Amino acid sequence: MQISKEPFSVLLLGVDQREDEPARSDTIIYSVIRPDLNKILLVSIPRDTYTEVIGRGVTSRINSAYAHGGAKMAIDTVEYLFQHPVDYYAAINFYGLTDIINALDGIKLPIDKIIENKKASHIKLRIEPNKPIYDGTDALNYVRYREDSDFNRTKRQRIFLSSLMDRVFELKNITKIPELIHIGGSNLTMNLNSDFILNLAENLFFNDSPPTFENYMLKGKDLVIRGDYFYDPDDSDIRYIQELLANWSDEETKLEDLMIPAAK
Numbered sequence: 001m002q003i004s005k006e007p008f009s010v011l012l013l014g015v016d017q018r019e020d021e022p023a024r025s026d027t028i029i030y031s032v033i034r035p036d037l038n039k040i041l042l043v044s045i046p047r048d049t050y051t052e053v054i055g056r057g058v059t060s061r062i063n064s065a066y067a068h069g070g071a072k073m074a075i076d077t078v079e080y081l082f083q084h085p086v087d088y089y090a091a092i093n094f095y096g097l098t099d100i101i102n103a104l105d106g107i108k109l110p111i112d113k114i115i116e117n118k119k120a121s122h123i124k125l126r127i128e129p130n131k132p133i134y135d136g137t138d139a140l141n142y143v144r145y146r147e148d149s150d151f152n153r154t155k156r157q158r159i160f161l162s163s164l165m166d167r168v169f170e171l172k173n174i175t176k177i178p179e180l181i182h183i184g185g186s187n188l189t190m191n192l193n194s195d196f197i198l199n200l201a202e203n204l205f206f207n208d209s210p211p212t213f214e215n216y217m218l219k220g221k222d223l224v225i226r227g228d229y230f231y232d233p234d235d236s237d238i239r240y241i242q243e244l245l246a247n248w249s250d251e252e253t254k255l256e257d258l259m260i261p262a263a264k
Contacts, residue, residue, distance in 0.1 A: 005036040007249050011075055013091035025066035025074055027157050032248040037255050038207050041248050044154035044217040050230040054080045084245045088192050096187025098136035103183050106133035107167045115145050158215045169210035177201055216261035
């Protein structure tokens with residue numbers, strides 16, 4: 001089966017499941033893949049984004065959509081926020097992420113100083129800098145760390161995805177992909193079938209280099225309602241993202257006409 005060269009979108013959800021708590025999607029990234037141009041767009045949505053949660057009839061944090069209605073409610077809510085369709089989704093529990101990174105014998109991460117949680121209310125973690133390879137536990141802690149800012153946290157999530165793609169490309173072994181999906185097991189859910197993923201990987205491996213990534217984060221400001229913290233998205237930035245997604249999703253858009261978001 002030859003994979004289509006047409007653009008498609010995937011909503012990436014990193015799910016933080018803890019004991020006696022609903023599973024919330026603490027990582028939410030709207031991605032657009034351009035197989036024809038060997039490029040991938042990643043648009044991060046901060047987990048505290050204040051928006052209408054479709055299917056619940058309430059306005060709340062966007063990460064609560066997955067907790068109350070799984071992938072469908074998360075997709076419906078993101079589609080409403082950006083007024084743009086989601087073709088596919090992939091949701092991975094953070095524990096599944098650890099297993100997959102270990103199956104790849106670790107990944108490279110640009111960590112040049114100690115990353116450590118110090119607040120008593122946060123999960124204890126510490127990552128040493130300048131390791132040549134980081135294992136699954138370190139990679140998980142890297143995307144989970146939250147004691148700086150939403151901007152840096154979502155940036156780390158996008159760096160992780162790029163590093164993961166680089167690692168898979170470095171191995172140049174698409175036969176490992178079904179193994180990775182199997183390892184993900186019940187911690188990985190998606191509506192992308194194995195044949196689709198294999199053919200996409202095969203198509204990418206035919207290129208001389210891994211896909212290049214363009215990154216963006218939804219802009220907004222802090223919002224406090226009755227003592228509760230939210231992230232209030234900027235209306236003009238939502239319109240910009242809508243334009244960005246339309247540009248990337250149009251198969252007629254050539255490389256020279258592709259919108260490249262400002263570093264964010």
